[in-house]
Amino acid sequence: MDKNKKSARLTIGDENYELPLFTPTAGPEVIDIRKLYSRAGVFTYDPGFTSTAACDSTITFIDGSKGELLHRGYPIDQLASKSHFLEVCSLLIDGKLPNHEELKAFKGTITRHTMLHEQMVNFFRGFRRDAHPMAIMVGVVGAMSAFYHDSTDINDERQREIASHRLIAKMPTIAAWAYKYSIGQPFIYPRNDLDYAANFIHMCFAVPAEEYVVDPILRRAMDRILILHADHEQNASTSTVRLASSSGANPFACIAAGIACLWGPAHGGANQACLEMLKHIGHVERIPEFINRAKDKNDPFRLMGFGHRVYKNFDPRALVMKQSADEVLDLLGIEDNPLLQIAKELESIALQDDYFVKKKLFPNVDFYSGIILEAMGFPTSMFTPIFALSRTVGWISQWKEMIADPQNKIGRPRQLYLGETERDYVDIKYR
Numbered sequence: 001m002d003k004n005k006k007s008a009r010l011t012i013g014d015e016n017y018e019l020p021l022f023t024p025t026a027g028p029e030v031i032d033i034r035k036l037y038s039r040a041g042v043f044t045y046d047p048g049f050t051s052t053a054a055c056d057s058t059i060t061f062i063d064g065s066k067g068e069l070l071h072r073g074y075p076i077d078q079l080a081s082k083s084h085f086l087e088v089c090s091l092l093i094d095g096k097l098p099n100h101e102e103l104k105a106f107k108g109t110i111t112r113h114t115m116l117h118e119q120m121v122n123f124f125r126g127f128r129r130d131a132h133p134m135a136i137m138v139g140v141v142g143a144m145s146a147f148y149h150d151s152t153d154i155n156d157e158r159q160r161e162i163a164s165h166r167l168i169a170k171m172p173t174i175a176a177w178a179y180k181y182s183i184g185q186p187f188i189y190p191r192n193d194l195d196y197a198a199n200f201i202h203m204c205f206a207v208p209a210e211e212y213v214v215d216p217i218l219r220r221a222m223d224r225i226l227i228l229h230a231d232h233e234q235n236a237s238t239s240t241v242r243l244a245s246s247s248g249a250n251p252f253a254c255i256a257a258g259i260a261c262l263w264g265p266a267h268g269g270a271n272q273a274c275l276e277m278l279k280h281i282g283h284v285e286r287i288p289e290f291i292n293r294a295k296d297k298n299d300p301f302r303l304m305g306f307g308h309r310v311y312k313n314f315d316p317r318a319l320v321m322k323q324s325a326d327e328v329l330d331l332l333g334i335e336d337n338p339l340l341q342i343a344k345e346l347e348s349i350a351l352q353d354d355y356f357v358k359k360k361l362f363p364n365v366d367f368y369s370g371i372i373l374e375a376m377g378f379p380t381s382m383f384t385p386i387f388a389l390s391r392t393v394g395w396i397s398q399w400k401e402m403i404a405d406p407q408n409k410i411g412r413p414r415q416l417y418l419g420e421t422e423r424d425y426v427d428i429k430y431r
Ligand code: SDX
Pocket: 229, 231, 232, 234, 235, 236, 265, 266, 267, 268, 270, 294, 295, 301, 302, 303, 304, 305, 306, 307, 308, 309, 310, 359, 361, 364, 365, 366
């Protein structure tokens, strides 16, 4: 990329500063401020990084005004309808769609890394049965660094690849076992004759006492949910993984940090919060009450599943998810699911309400995913773990890209200091 063909001029007092202006292949131009402090003695100020590019990347591109999401250039709606999750994993990691041999090899590798070290079973038993599955995932994934020492050296490309495969392969087992533990059922081991999505559903819902056959519609819906959550540029949890990794921490510790960040209700925890909100609304008649609360500046209540930092038109993933919701509920014969009725009525009212239109608050990926997952039989506490098992490939892809970046250095933001200037210590007898 010819980064330096244009420049921006910054004037501070009587001084003018020419700053390089980088031209991307898509999206806004970027002002390179890396030398600003050394040349002008000033910082830039951007809490929440709403206008800051923390890196360059070739993995995912979002156009928030058009509602466009591309993974390595391929639109999300095409991937959701024509691809499957492990192929999208290979695309995100390697930057191109795999040919038949490459895909067969990748699937074979992932399939044969799904089991956990048997000693790790003890970690699950150390938790209370009512522990949130995300707490278990943070703990168990972080603990993987104590079991897989042969893939913790981030400077060894082969070890980075092995760690990537282990994380993608074992996340469904960890998530499924967290669920089984919470309901007091025995762990179901992964099966190599099932594909990725079917294997996860089987580990969640099978019991040793009888055969469990995964419904192909549910398998397809799960595979689509995994595709839709796989990666999303420099969102909060991905930025957490990048920042943790910038210190040289091992991949398992970095992914555990990403899981912890995703847990928040403003981020990946929104799907659980959204369904709990729909249950709290309880009936379409109460929707106006909650719409008014969401608009009330003095009320911290927000409509979970609405709004997005980047999408200011619509979240393309929500459109695909809505179609899946209809298919799954139709299959399960619960197309008149009361929660789906409330969700559809809430969406219709919010999209016409002046407040939401002006603030460009549209349903996001979390709005419909919770309804599908509940219809499939998952408790709300499993929604974010499923988001995490999907997003693991996105975190891994961004992590590998960052380590391979020659500009990679430890992340260390500065601040606008508004505290006390220097003052002398006062002995307690004078306070
Ligand atoms: C994900 O970054 C990603 O890509 C994330 C994600 C991914 O794939 O990784 O897409 C996944 O996290 C999706 C978002 C899930 N979160 C929710 O559904 C929680 C509800 N949404 C809000 O918390 C909020 O919309 C955010 C956090 C998603 C975005 O917040 P922003 O961009 O920082 O916007 P903001 O908080 O500054 O809000 C702008 C205005 C505010 O009003 P004013 O101060 O300007 O008067 O819009 C209002 C907010 O009060 N607002 C809402 C609202 N979201 C924003 N009002 C009511 N309900 C909401 N949901």
